[in-house]
Amino acid sequence: MTFELICVLVLLAIAVGLFTRNRPSVDAVAVIMLVALPLSGILTVPEALAGFSDPSVIVIAALFVIGDGLVRTGVAYQLGELLMRHAGQSEARLLVLLMLTVAGLGAIMSSTGVVAIFMPVVLSIAARLKIPVSRLMMPLSFAGLISGMMTLVATPPNMVVHSELVRSGLAGFSFFAFAPIGLVVLVLGIGYMLLTRRRLASGVIEAKAHEFRHGVLDLVREYNLTERQRCLQVNSNSPLAGRMLNELQLRKEFGINVIAVERQGRFRTLLLGATGSTEIHPGDCLLVDMASPSNDFVEDFSGLELQPVVQVKNHFVRHQRQLGLAEVMVPSDSSFIGKTIQQLAFRSKHKLNVIGLRRQRQALDGVLVAEKLQAGDTFLVSGNWADIRRLQGHSRDFVVLTLPAEVEDVAPALSQAPYALLSLTVMVFLMVTGLVPNVLAALVGCLLMGLFRCVDMTSAYKSIHWQSLILIVGMLPFALALEKTGGIDLVVEGLLSVLGSAGPHAILATLFLVTSFIGLFISNTATAVLMAPVAIASAQALSASPYPFAMTVAIAASAAFMTPISSPVNTLVLGPGNYRFIDFVRIGVPFTVLVLLVTVVMVPLLFPL
Template sequence: MTFEQLTILAILAATVAMFLWGRWRHDMVAMGALLACVLTGLVPLDAAFAGFGHPAVITVACVLILSHGLHDSGAVDALTRAVIPTRSGPTLTVAALTGLAALLSGFMNNVGALALLMPVAMQVASRQSLPPGKVLMPLAFGSILGGMTTLVGTPPNLIVSGFREQAGLSGFGMFDFTPVGLAVAAGGVAFVALIGWRFVPTRERAGVETFETAAYLTEARIPEDSKADGMTLLALELELEQAGAQIVGLVRNEVRVTAPSASRRVRAGDILVIEAEAEALAEALSGLGLKLEASKRPPSDGEEAGPADGKADAAEPDSRKGASAGKARNDLTASAAQATAGAHPEEPEDKKRDKGRTDEIALIELAVLPGAAITGRSASDIELRTRHGINLLALSRQGRRSTARLRTMPILAGDVLLMQGPPETLLQFASWAGCVPLAERALRIPSRRRAITASAIMALSIAVAAFGLLSAAVSFAAGVLASMVFRTVPPRQVYEAVDWTVIVLLAALIPVAGAMEATGAADLIARFLLDAVARGDPVIALVLVLVVTMTLSDLMNNAATAAVMCPIALGAAAQLGAHPDSFLMAVAIGASCSFLTPIGHQNNTLILGPGGFRFGDYWRLGLPLEILVVAISVPMLRLVWPF
């Protein structure tokens, strides 16, 4: 054993120990390992930070951003309702998501499959009152399992096929991996869905999502093409009950009915007064195709008011006041961008508009302090929209319910207001009005236009990568750029959507894994185990190839693991006089089974932040799953690919 091999193994052992200890944040430990490799000469100075430009790192960052766009636009709502039974329990919902992830991963990049379903998993977790990780880890593992079923499902399969061709045999076909891979995937998905998800440790994400207020009272208009048009109030209440919302009033022709009959049919143009938690507003709106009444744009001279169906995308210049209704933006409030950034009510209109131009819109909760300037006044009295350029979307009043319209309801001390507008305008208004900002809400206001655009961008990005027209990193990066151009992800939120601790972790460990391969340490470990333990038995050698590949894949990039283990597998088959296919297939299965750490596979890394996981959380479900994989794959390998 050389000095370089001893050094990299010592650094790797210390890194894993620090990860498992959990005293330091995982990105700090990873950066420490990288610097140790640089200082000892194992990683060249000019390659120290090459990991930050690695395609895997770019892919992870871009997928996080695209997933954010799908989530916020409401694009996943329809998919959630189609895939997940409405009244199913946690076991059935986890089974449906995990199975769908495995199916998609067989024919598309498994990172893309996870990105498509991650927002759905977050919604399901919320609906089932489960920690996000209880759904995210089974979803990630299902997407990894599904990748081993076809040639294009995962990069290690392509690498194994290439080594078979270099050995003088033809490459594997598209479905040569299916018999063994499908058996392993089916067994793994069944275990994860029925039993394994309970092994996932309970973790909660810290942040503003944990802030709670009482239910909001808000108004939603029924548009012409709404599912609610023509339904009875009883039917509507049954639909809203699933989202944790209820109807407390009806407004028709500007007349409010406080206790409408359950048999009354609603029609387009009616306004429903809905009481719901902040997180339930999006589901209540999207499920029935409703529009927030506060988001309806006031008409300007020569222009009709247009309905809103999403967050405001950009400022609309005054010169466009004469545009037709068909060209009006479908924003929650385009007029918010024309108003003043916290202007005083007595300031002239033109001055306020010039000061307040912005194309960034935020949602924020404001608590009304005792003695606030707006106490006893309504949104109409304050002229929130025309003078301040902001909207009151909903109001939370604990223990009390008003019969007044939202825009005419007097604001009282202790109320919590859900406001929308330019961030600077909202903060300046809070200071002037005597309110305290509580939390910026990531509330999804459903928008059909944005949802369709976000879905099309994601689908196109996945298709381009799946068909090999562009690499995954380039394809997803182009998708991010398109998302910014079409504003499915506002530019201000692009960098907020990325979990940078995960990016640093992955980027720092890629050169470390490269040093392990370059020094021959990985090859040394694998050969030692084969020579010392197998002792000429082909079955034991096959099991060792599989287990060693799985172990290395938990610590290294799975493609690098396949590249290291394929020559060893071919050599072992030659020494034992066995056919190489069974050993190469063992490498393909093992390289795809990275379930013990968050760094073995990009999908494990993707769920690290959203699931609130620690480095040592993965083995609790991953270890029994890897044991099951060995138990299923070894007999199947001997049956389908005999020696």
Template structure:
């Protein structure tokens, strides 16, 4: 059996395990690294090189920096202040919730943003006399949209950055994702204020649950003003350092690490809180799947997949057809599996397809990353969707009804803009 065939079998097995989650995602990813070593496709150093990747360090650092805003109560105070400005208008409140969620999730964890704003949204909806079900799904969807705006907004963005750098084909800037992420977020908010708003179910809820959630929030995330100020300054400083990465000559992962260290040294967070802040599933998932990309390239397996896809699309296909095909593939996968996993699976294949067509891989990778973030049509597609399922009293089909048209909106905007912003052929 050739190394390419073995690599393809490992890829297929990983895809099945990611979708079914028979075993934890992180275990699947690290198993890929182990099997690549045992089968001789890669040596041990190459197979476990993902653990030393700068993006893994970046992930860990930003988990800590972002969590500090939650631990000190800064994110909650910000959410309360901005949401209350909306007053008694339900649509104004919906818009405010979505704007705040999108803004926070552009630099913080989508899951953390939703978790912090959910009890705030519930309490405001209760005070205004509105059904929380009308506001919680927009909150979760906005958290997903906001993640598309910056490099650190969501793991898929960092995954494609790592993939293109690993291939020696350039990189993506911190705010480069905003060129497509901001238009998509605006389009998503407009959709939710119009068509989406009408599709969201308006069901009664258990008021005891509301009171419990509000009480839990009131007794959570307390800290003194000094810690809050330090956490804000560290976040601002870290983001600014990332924006001016080239001018400063300091890598993104170094800036994130410095920010995390400052928070622990100043006592804003304890070392144990910092450890807990890191989503180790994301870390090991990313680290375990990076070597598979290397194996796909080294053995020629990626080129084999690319040749099949190109054969279906056609070598003379327009950039819009290529974008549409890859978007639909990534978007379909991400409804039932981790967006990080689906991106990690498709990024190396996307690069191979771009090379086969003689196209710029940046456009291909951007389409994959954006599509992987469009996990709007199921409650299991992304953690924010799952978080609001119970409190919003939603059913599985509610996500299908509201999320599917939103995906269509994302698809149309992406296919129209991505080839214009990142031309396939120069």
């Protein structure tokens, strides 16, 4: 073992350790490695930065934009509505349609995005059918993971493995090369979930469907708003009259958050969203959030009348068409974690007020604006329904758990839905026929989405998950560094010395197991970057075709069923499904073994050794 190889392995061990701790963030670790590898002298600067020009990275970025176009035009949500209409009252039919829909949509857009879209749909359907939502959330996440086994562009690991084949001077996988295996796994997954779904409802904490179909009064009760919300009537002699909210510093001085202002109009009572520039008029009724009535506040601002608590419910009910509520969850990879509610600046960014916070299903009291958020927290936002609908497009740092209005109103480019489908069809046609390289096909799809106004430049840039792209770019040089320093040859020699006499099928099984195991600790994309060169080198050492070995790694990278932290998809459903860590282990491990058997049997048939 050379000194250069030892340096690479040390850097790799440091990266894996930091990935496991998730501190700093995975993209920051990737950038650190991009700097460390050239400084160590193992790679040149162009070699270390080559990932920025890798076609697979461009394709993945383009697919984020394509997915955003399907969301903005309502195509994705329309599929959810179609699912609700055809599910009827049958839980089994619902599960089958749900998994088919999610797997199909996830084959052409981010599985994490698809699961985030369908979470509120599942919560709503579970409430309507009065079934435990825990029976549907894990099938939802499993279908999202299986969707990665459907097409070449379904998940970044597929593109990584494809790119490694091309880099080795081989033809990559075709667009539907993964589909036969993915379809078999999907059918088995549906059958497996139909048989095991009742075990998902047998945990210590039983999820009840009606808890997630929140009406206004349900949310008021569950977040203890009746204990925190007050109505302050502004009399004509009040010093607040004629002043703007940002002048009063009510939140800073008294811990009072003004949610909305009720004002008597010429023909009806108006409810105005509270912003810093809102001017208070005599006769206004301020709907405020405060931990307890403040005597100091009443003394400093005379001319105020504190209304009875019962008035709070009346305000929410009377103004349901104007004053909306939505429940938002903080996922495990959110940048909100560790920040206070005040630091989020939700009012200035989204025109919505955070008025409640729940942690481990318990509403928190006290001064919420100073509370630091944790993964899995849910908070309640209030504001105009139009602003809440727009919140659906900002799902990177949070997930909206309830759809606050009709699905059609959520989509800002609803009328462009036919053009979004046309753009998608053109992209898939170009990829399938091979008329142009995949990267050009993806860019053509993006340009068509923009031409037909399915996306704009702002939404396109926001839709790209830059963290994932930087992670891929930062990990790709490790494959080259291991190859240059003999690390891959060393791994292959060790693998063949142990299993060489057992035959190619045993090596395929071992590759699957090793890839799945590594994927428990680091992202499946980083796992594919590390294992793809090992798979191809193993095939070359055996004088066998590299395609079955590469395909095995790609399938194993998507088989992240075993723990809730194996994939962001699993982490998303952990809280809403009320799952425990062991729930994923006891359901996911047997299914992973099933996928292993399917892979070892089918891959050599489809891609002869």
